[in-house]
Amino acid sequence: MTTTPTGLKYAASHEWLAADGTVGITDFAQDQLGDVVYVELPEVGRVVEAGETIAVVESVKTASDIYAPASGTITAVNDALSGTPELVNSAPYEGGWLFKLDVTIEGDLMDAAAYEAANN
Amino acid sequence: MNQSPTEPLKRTPLHAAHLRAGARMVPFGGWDMPVQYAGVKAEHDAVRNAAGVFDVSHMGEFRVQGSGALAFLQHVTTNDVSKLKPGRAQYNWLPGVSGGLVDDIYIYMVAPDEYLTVVNASNIAKDWAHLQRHAEGFDVTLTDESDRWGLLAVQGPQTESLLQPHTDTDLSSKKKNAFFPAKLFGFDVMLARTGYTGEDGFEVFVDASEAETVWDKLLAVGFTSAGLGARDTLRLEAGFPLYGHEFSDTIHPLSSTYSWVVKDKTHVGHEHIRAAPTQTLIGLKLDRVPVREGYPVKIGGEVVGHVTSGTSSPTFGHPIAMALVNAEHATLDIFDVEVRGKDHPATRVQLPFYKR
Numbered sequence: 001m002t003t004t005p006t007g008l009k010y011a012a013s014h015e016w017l018a019a020d021g022t023v024g025i026t027d028f029a030q031d032q033l034g035d036v037v038y039v040e041l042p043e044v045g046r047v048v049e050a051g052e053t054i055a056v057v058e059s060v061k062t063a064s065d066i067y068a069p070a071s072g073t074i075t076a077v078n079d080a081l082s083g084t085p086e087l088v089n090s091a092p093y094e095g096g097w098l099f100k101l102d103v104t105i106e107g108d109l110m111d112a113a114a115y116e117a118a119n120n
Numbered sequence: 121m122n123q124s125p126t127e128p129l130k131r132t133p134l135h136a137a138h139l140r141a142g143a144r145m146v147p148f149g150g151w152d153m154p155v156q157y158a159g160v161k162a163e164h165d166a167v168r169n170a171a172g173v174f175d176v177s178h179m180g181e182f183r184v185q186g187s188g189a190l191a192f193l194q195h196v197t198t199n200d201v202s203k204l205k206p207g208r209a210q211y212n213w214l215p216g217v218s219g220g221l222v223d224d225i226y227i228y229m230v231a232p233d234e235y236l237t238v239v240n241a242s243n244i245a246k247d248w249a250h251l252q253r254h255a256e257g258f259d260v261t262l263t264d265e266s267d268r269w270g271l272l273a274v275q276g277p278q279t280e281s282l283l284q285p286h287t288d289t290d291l292s293s294k295k296k297n298a299f300f301p302a303k304l305f306g307f308d309v310m311l312a313r314t315g316y317t318g319e320d321g322f323e324v325f326v327d328a329s330e331a332e333t334v335w336d337k338l339l340a341v342g343f344t345s346a347g348l349g350a351r352d353t354l355r356l357e358a359g360f361p362l363y364g365h366e367f368s369d370t371i372h373p374l375s376s377t378y379s380w381v382v383k384d385k386t387h388v389g390h391e392h393i394r395a396a397p398t399q400t401l402i403g404l405k406l407d408r409v410p411v412r413e414g415y416p417v418k419i420g421g422e423v424v425g426h427v428t429s430g431t432s433s434p435t436f437g438h439p440i441a442m443a444l445v446n447a448e449h450a451t452l453d454i455f456d457v458e459v460r461g462k463d464h465p466a467t468r469v470q471l472p473f474y475k476r
Binding site for chain 1: 144434
């Protein structure tokens with residue numbers, strides 16, 4: 001069983017957004033992707049719109065686009081992923097976070113219950 | 121793979137077993153197939169270090185019989201089928217009439233005037249039509265036995281020792297490409313010492329109705345179930361070309377440097393195959409970023425080819441790829457591969473990447 005913590009907001013495209021602007025992919029998404037081997041992160045300072053392609057997570061088999069769950073400016077990226085991309089698999093809500101956004105407008109996001117219902 | 125949305129995916133005799141095992145199923149060549157069970161890397165490692173079992177029942181089997189069987193097979197393939205003896209198997213190509221390959225195939229000699237061939241799942245209908253068309257004038261009977269057989273590939277260094285207690289045949293006496301009837305867990309099967317992973321192993325031809333029982337027994341004696349994901353990373357490390365990627369109707373087959381498959385004889389399309397290919401298949405290794413099929417391969421900003429298969433190698437821990445590049449560039453050592461608009465350096469390495 002994959003987990004969906006309450007207190008986060010979720011995009012239909014499987015990104016989570018924390019109140020402080022931290023973004024990652026969900027446990028469900030990492031489980032679907034399988035072994036993550038490479039993560040391409042955006043540049044700090046980039047201004048993005050909700051729904052824009054902003055990062056790429058590559059598993060052994062395939063490359064998957066990551067979309068911005070909110071509009072805003074990238075304030076930080078998770079440099080640990082360059083050496084240990086498998087953190088996305090092992091700790092998708094903690095050490096495997098992708099980047100932080102200074103959010104201006106949120107996209108169309110769900111709470112944990114709605115996200116779980118959508119992916120059952 | 122193109123799949124018409126109105127056409128239901130076909131199922132192998134092991135479909136229920138895959139679902140029970142919690143496999144992630146994907147459409148592949150018209151079939152609903154397991155891409156992974158526990159995870160690609162774990163399954164890949166199991167085959168490299170121990171033993172794994174793949175369901176390859178989606179592949180097609182055609183029986184070729186009659187006094188003209190050998191002459192017919194010599195006409196439609198590039199390798200020398202006359203070198204086969206009963207109980208031996210041979211890798212071979214089905215050339216097209218105007219260059220390119222209809223498919224790559226395995227031919228198993230059952231007896232004089234009787235052969236079994238195994239073809240790629242996505243090409244079954246195309247191959248069947250091609251062979252029917254070229255059978256005219258030969259005393260030969262073709263039978264499509266694709267639905268009759270379950271086909272399991274058991275692969276990895278522990279394969280022989282895990283199988284031996286459950287069969288009546290001394291497996292150590294059977295060399296690569298041996299093909300023989302045997303009892304396995306009490307069932308009548310055909311075993312072939314062949315495979316597609318770069319490891320030692322066998323392929324098990326079993327009656328479709330008995331395939332699930334044999335599969336379950338293989339798991340019970342220590343084989344790890346492995347899906348299409350691991351099959352692809354294993355074959356790519358072993359440098360094996362795959363139809364639809366390194367081979368096609370339009371790619372010159374000698375680009376793959378498998379020139380030994382073409383023997384000095386007259387066959388369908390022979391005049392095209394003997395023309396020198398303009399592209400060469402090379403191996404590339406990258407530092408970090410995985411490259412995928414279709415990505416441009418460049419020299420000094422100029423596109424000189426494209427990636428045909430790419431992955432992150434579970435064995436080596438870095439990305440590897442095969443690429444078709446212009447023949448005149450094939451001896452260079454450093455290329456760039458364009459990934460999402462950015463060029464990344466790639467070093468040419470000898471194929472295969474992995475050799476047992």
